Amino acid sequence: MLMSALLEHRDAIGMIIAALFLLCCHPLKAAAPEWILSGLLFCMAASNTLFEVEIGGPLLWREADMGHLAVDSLAMCSLVVVALYANREYPLWMAGAQLITLTAHLFRVGMPDISAFAYAAMAMFPSYVQLVAMAIGLTRHAMRRHHWGPYRSWRHPDDRGPFFRGAGPDAQRG
Template sequence: MEMLRIACFLTLLLAATIYAMRKGGGPERAMAIILIAMLAADRLLHLTVPPRFEALDPGHLAIDIAAAAATLLLALAAHRFWPLIAAALQMLPLLAHVSRAVDVSVHPIAYLSMQVAASWLLPPLLVLGTWRHRKRLQFCGSDRSWRDLWQRSNPNMRGQ
């Protein structure tokens, strides 16, 4: 049953990332890269360290911190709403690690579930974001990908 769950998730992730890379704008492609990097880091981690959820998992904590930071940066830079939701979802595994560190009596299955549950929502969110990007392109002819952070933070650049 575990292998079926993993196969379903990987199929969903693969479909979402291919769709985003082929049809998405900059933010969709960036999120696809973040998701692929998370998967690759997880696979590399499991080659060297077997998954254990009886104690705080420093390997997954490092992956989750990097993914949360990357997604938060994406949410701040992207001219889209959905990356904000993705950033919030990426924070949930960090709460799992904090919960585990604070209360070591958390059952290992609960710790595992808290770490991975939100990841199931990221591929459908990426698909929805990519689909909305395509709809905006059809309707408007263009779809701005990134916020203009430089002009907002540099008052000397206004009006140029």
């Protein structure tokens, strides 16, 4: 019952918690990765909700929800970019969870006869992992900021690839 409720109201729960993260970002002096990821979580939940309201239900193709697949694919790209270049570890966990979600959609497209509950669980529960990772990341950032003061938000410029070297938010404000 609890699992069903968590699956059914995933977008609403995600949107509320992500909004709380966004509200906490300013008082906790969050840096760019925290702002970006909190905003991304909020946008994911909001766009899923908007999509279902606009379409009036899931847009199915081979039993897979194409609306969620599109949103999750875009989110995956954004999460991977942040995970690759942020001077943080928790985006890796968020991207890992998103990878599970994306895999679920692809499995469903490839094998439409897998259990609907298994598909829903695999596609939706990772978002709770992301919320937990975000909460831990935000808390640890606040602790580091308190103890160390401002520190780097992104990888060392010399370690970045040629595309990002010399670009991006260089001077970090903590």
